[in-house]
Amino acid sequence: MKAADRLESEAIHVFREVAGEFDRPVILFSGGKDSTLLLHLAVKAFWPAPVPFPLLHVDTGHNFDEVIEFRDRVVAKYGLRLEVARVQDYIDDGRLQERPDGTRNPLQTVPLLDAITTHKFDAVFGGGRRDEERARAKERIFSLRNAFGQWEPRRQRPELWNLYNGRHRPGEHVRVFPLSNWTELDVWHYIAREGIELPSIYYAHERKVFLRDGMWLAEGPWGGPRDGEQLVTKTVRYRTVGDGSCTGAVESDAADIASVIAEVAASRLTERGATRADDRLSEAAMEDRKREGYF
Amino acid sequence: MSDLLRLATAGSVDDGKSTLVGRLLYDTKSVLADTLDAVHRASADRGLTTPDLSLLVDGLRSEREQGITIDVAYRYFATPNRSFVLADTPGHVQYTRNTVTGASTAQLGVLLVDARKGVVEQTRRHAAVLALLGVPRLVLAVNKIDLVDYDEVTFVRIAKEFTAHATALGYPEGAVLEIPVSALVGDNVVERSDKTPWYSGPTLLEHLETVPVEPDPHDAPFRFPVQYVIRPRTAEYPDYRGYAGQVAAGTVRVGDEVEVLPGGLRSTVEKIDTFDGPLEEAAAGQSVTLLLADDLDIGRGDLVVAGGRPRVTDEFEATVCWLAEKPLTPGDRVLVKHGTRTVQAVVGSLHARFDEQALSSVDSPGSLRLNEIGRVAVRTAQALPLDEYGEVRRGGAFLVIDPADGSTLAAGLVGAPLPVEDART
Numbered sequence: 001m002k003a004a005d006r007l008e009s010e011a012i013h014v015f016r017e018v019a020g021e022f023d024r025p026v027i028l029f030s031g032g033k034d035s036t037l038l039l040h041l042a043v044k045a046f047w048p049a050p051v052p053f054p055l056l057h058v059d060t061g062h063n064f065d066e067v068i069e070f071r072d073r074v075v076a077k078y079g080l081r082l083e084v085a086r087v088q089d090y091i092d093d094g095r096l097q098e099r100p101d102g103t104r105n106p107l108q109t110v111p112l113l114d115a116i117t118t119h120k121f122d123a124v125f126g127g128g129r130r131d132e133e134r135a136r137a138k139e140r141i142f143s144l145r146n147a148f149g150q151w152e153p154r155r156q157r158p159e160l161w162n163l164y165n166g167r168h169r170p171g172e173h174v175r176v177f178p179l180s181n182w183t184e185l186d187v188w189h190y191i192a193r194e195g196i197e198l199p200s201i202y203y204a205h206e207r208k209v210f211l212r213d214g215m216w217l218a219e220g221p222w223g224g225p226r227d228g229e230q231l232v233t234k235t236v237r238y239r240t241v242g243d244g245s246c247t248g249a250v251e252s253d254a255a256d257i258a259s260v261i262a263e264v265a266a267s268r269l270t271e272r273g274a275t276r277a278d279d280r281l282s283e284a285a286m287e288d289r290k291r292e293g294y295f
Numbered sequence: 296m297s298d299l300l301r302l303a304t305a306g307s308v309d310d311g312k313s314t315l316v317g318r319l320l321y322d323t324k325s326v327l328a329d330t331l332d333a334v335h336r337a338s339a340d341r342g343l344t345t346p347d348l349s350l351l352v353d354g355l356r357s358e359r360e361q362g363i364t365i366d367v368a369y370r371y372f373a374t375p376n377r378s379f380v381l382a383d384t385p386g387h388v389q390y391t392r393n394t395v396t397g398a399s400t401a402q403l404g405v406l407l408v409d410a411r412k413g414v415v416e417q418t419r420r421h422a423a424v425l426a427l428l429g430v431p432r433l434v435l436a437v438n439k440i441d442l443v444d445y446d447e448v449t450f451v452r453i454a455k456e457f458t459a460h461a462t463a464l465g466y467p468e469g470a471v472l473e474i475p476v477s478a479l480v481g482d483n484v485v486e487r488s489d490k491t492p493w494y495s496g497p498t499l500l501e502h503l504e505t506v507p508v509e510p511d512p513h514d515a516p517f518r519f520p521v522q523y524v525i526r527p528r529t530a531e532y533p534d535y536r537g538y539a540g541q542v543a544a545g546t547v548r549v550g551d552e553v554e555v556l557p558g559g560l561r562s563t564v565e566k567i568d569t570f571d572g573p574l575e576e577a578a579a580g581q582s583v584t585l586l587l588a589d590d591l592d593i594g595r596g597d598l599v600v601a602g603g604r605p606r607v608t609d610e611f612e613a614t615v616c617w618l619a620e621k622p623l624t625p626g627d628r629v630l631v632k633h634g635t636r637t638v639q640a641v642v643g644s645l646h647a648r649f650d651e652q653a654l655s656s657v658d659s660p661g662s663l664r665l666n667e668i669g670r671v672a673v674r675t676a677q678a679l680p681l682d683e684y685g686e687v688r689r690g691g692a693f694l695v696i697d698p699a700d701g702s703t704l705a706a707g708l709v710g711a712p713l714p715v716e717d718a719r720t
Contacts, residue, residue: 002298003298006580009582010582012541012582013582020522050527158396160399167696167701
């Protein structure tokens with residue numbers, strides 16, 4: 001078997017294990033490339049039956065329009081149910097406060113955990129990959145979270161062969177990462193092989209952006225640009241999709257999949273290092289957020 | 296040649312495992328600029344003058360604070376010749392369970408020793424764990440060779456001692472290779488060292504790129520644990536009933552006669568389905584959906600087999616690697632997960648504890664503690680179709696689970712997959 005077939009087969013196996021062992025799984029779906037790939041693999045795992053899980057999007061309110069349009073189109077295409085947990089609702093009724101730096105990415109944790117509790121989800125699929133970040137490299141494929149949604153890295157279960165242990169007590173849930181063993185390049189090669197459609201912002205386009213902390217950020221209702229930050233028009237694309245306040249664009253002419261693959265292969269910057277401000281906060285930013293219940 | 300190699304590292308504390316992994320990533324240019332910048336910054340913050348490559352892999356806050364590896368991390372790197380999935384496992388005695396985790400899927404184990412210390416207790420323990428779990432090949436990286444002045448005699452002495460231990464564990468000649476390296480300086484990891492002219496073998500990376508990866512044997516019996524029944528009940532597929540799963544061993548072809556265990560029903564494979572179209576045959580590792588000629592009552596937990604029948608039994612002997620702080624005592628009620636079936640079980644008598652140092656066993660030890668390996672009798676509430684682990688790895692592997700809190704207590708291997716001098720004989 002080729003490496004790509006092995007990765008696909010492993011992810012399909014993981015989807016079917018969860019369908020067989022859990023009562024209320026859900027797929028976290030943002031419309032980004034990893035969750036789009038995740039959904040594609042779920043469709044394959046259960047074909048010709050429909051995907052037996054609903055989708056959940058934690059909406060920061062600072063989205064790229066192209067991504068939301070894409071999200072809704074994909075959900076309709078597969079006839080799935082989409083739950084949306086909105087950070088804006090929490091800010092409006094005072095349960096969350098806007099941060100001084102304007103970023104809503106860390107605010108996602110509370111709506112996420114509330115949605116898990118409200119819907120009694122017991123398995124939550126995410127598109128996280130171990131190659132993204134050092135703390136993610138430590139994550140199991142089945143990752144138990146306590147009743148507060150917290151990750152306890154010292155207490156992780158050993159994961160042996162392909163026998164996944166999904167047992168959990170009431171209130172606990174399991175985060176499931178079928179793409180654990182994929183790298184960014186694996187993802188792109190597979191997207192090319194399968195002809196998977198992505199939001200247009202993954203490919204080169206013209207956009208009004210401004211420079212903040214070395215990153216090209218798009219203008220948006222989240223408070224960018226501020227005084228002294230200059231809007232310029234550049235040809236850019238996105239490597240990741242997230243909250244508009246902390247997801248940067250890269251200057252690029254890669255307008256199709258083949259040029260994106262060539263660009264990613266030659267890049268000297270990691271995906272998150274290049275375009276995610278939230279991971280730059282400290283040496284252990286990702287680990288700290290995961291301990292709080294974030295993905 | 297296989298385009299993917301899965302390997303696991305193991306070794307004692309402070310043997311430089313994280314540095315070796317960091318060196319492999321660094322010298323294969325698998326580390327990108329921003330990650331490297333972060334390591335340079337963190338090293339400087341700690342007052343170091345050269346970058347500490349172990350910071351590339353020790354991802355947890357407490358790992359960096361203590362300068363040790365606590366949990367398994369998975370790393371991905373590639374050369375033009377091959378891709379690698381590396382399970383980077385901790386060396387501390389209390390985390391031996393993570394070596395078991397890494398070894399359960401590895402095709403090659405890289406053990407590290409400090410050239411100044413040679414083969415130590417932990418080396419023998421880890422080699423035994425790798426052998427027990429059926430990791431087919433070993434590399435001994437004799438690290439810090441620079442600290443013994445690149446001395447050939449020291450290297451040869453360590454290599455001989457290790458070869459003897461590996462042979463006693465059942466490794467054939469050719470399955471084990473010793474390499475003198477310095478992870479810190481980079482000797483013989485990726486770049487060949489000019490300080491070890493007496494060493495004519497490959498560098499670690501050259502070996503990893505060219506070592507044969509044993510494919511699953513073609514004549515292995517077919518094993519297919521049913522994961523999930525696919526029943527669309529849609530207008531387009533009103534009568535579709537497919538058994539979804541991943542082939543655990545062997546090969547199946549359309550037209551093959553199969554048996555479904557533990558019930559013992561027989562049928563013929565009518566179709567092997569995938570999203571991308573039907574297949575004529577499916578082999579170990581492939582996730583497919585089987586359609587059978589007869590309408591049988593089959594569900595999750597059943598095992599479809601052909602080419603030799605596993606033993607169907609509710610009483611069996613097994614080797615367990617105990618992974619929990621709570622010790623095992625005879626009479627414990629547990630859950631056993633084998634394939635896709637989880638059943639209640641009782642651990643009967645504890646026959647022996649394995650001594651990885653002497654490669655012998657100790658009779659009736661009374662209990663098994665964290666990181667100990669023992670031979671036990673298991674009785675299950677329902678019969679399970681079991682292969683010997685030594686013959687069909689996936690067919691003889693199981694988990695022992697705590698019914699109270701769901702934690703994984705042990706890795707279970709049906710039978711006795713390790714050559715041991717039994718103290719009773």
